[in-house]
């Protein structure tokens with residue numbers, strides 16, 4: 001299988017203080033990949049760095065063999081929910097429609113088909129009855145699902161989801177992972193920052209352990225070991241994995 005992401009010697013710093021460093025990564029096509037590590041380990045920073053949303057101190061990044069700027073339409077990104085300002089006055093349907101902008105022509109007006117696709121995505125996450133609701137008037141988990149719908153309608157090849165299960169109940173989590181599985185069967189690649197170590201084996205093909213640098217990376221079967229968990233969550237008692 002070909003690599004769709006190749007990262008070499010990436011270092012990211014905020015105000016000149018390195019946050020993650022020595023990052024070498026090759027990510028294969030058509031996998032569901034978990035990024036795990038403790039709070040502040042640099043998981044969100046890694047994603048933002050790969051997407052060039054924040055500058056890097058050093059390193060080379062290629063996605064689909066090209067610079068990120070040549071791939072914009074192929075990549076969808078759902079930021080961590082806590083980092084989004086939800087107070088803007090807009091409806092659930094409009095938020096989802098924003099995901100269609102990459103497909104709109106210069107007129108930038110959503111067509112009937114765009115709206116149908118948005119409603120379809122809302123249905124998939126069981127939020128179709130909330131289409132006209134203001135986004136600020138949803139619960140945390142509902143907002144998270146709407147953001148996922150927005151990514152779905154983008155019809156990208158590669159998805160970066162930063163803790164999509166945050167604030168999500170077990171039923172919604174199962175629905176979302178079913179959607180991710182279906183996306184994988186359609187050839188997509190899905191990279192997920194994931195907090196719940198108990199469900200890594202159940203839902204993911206491969207896993208990246210990160211804590212400032214990459215501790216381990218590989219297939220879940222061989223890499224999701226107690227040893228790697230201990231190395232990553234060093235000094236943290238009872239990380240909740242049996």
Ligand SMILES: Nc1ncnc2c1ncn2[C@@H]1O[C@H](COP(=O)(O)OP(=O)(O)OP(=O)(O)O)[C@@H](O)[C@H]1O
Nearest residue numbers: 014015019037038039040041042043044045046080
């Ligand atoms: N804009 C910023 N300016 C300065 N430091 C930052 C900034 N964003 C993040 N950091 C710091 O970088 C480190 C890594 O943050 P990051 O958000 O990548 O962690 P994370 O692994 O995603 O954590 P969490 O599990 O809490 O989401 C943390 O120490 C954080 O305080």
Ligand SMILES: [Mg+2]
Nearest residue numbers: 043044045080
């Ligand atoms: Mg984070």
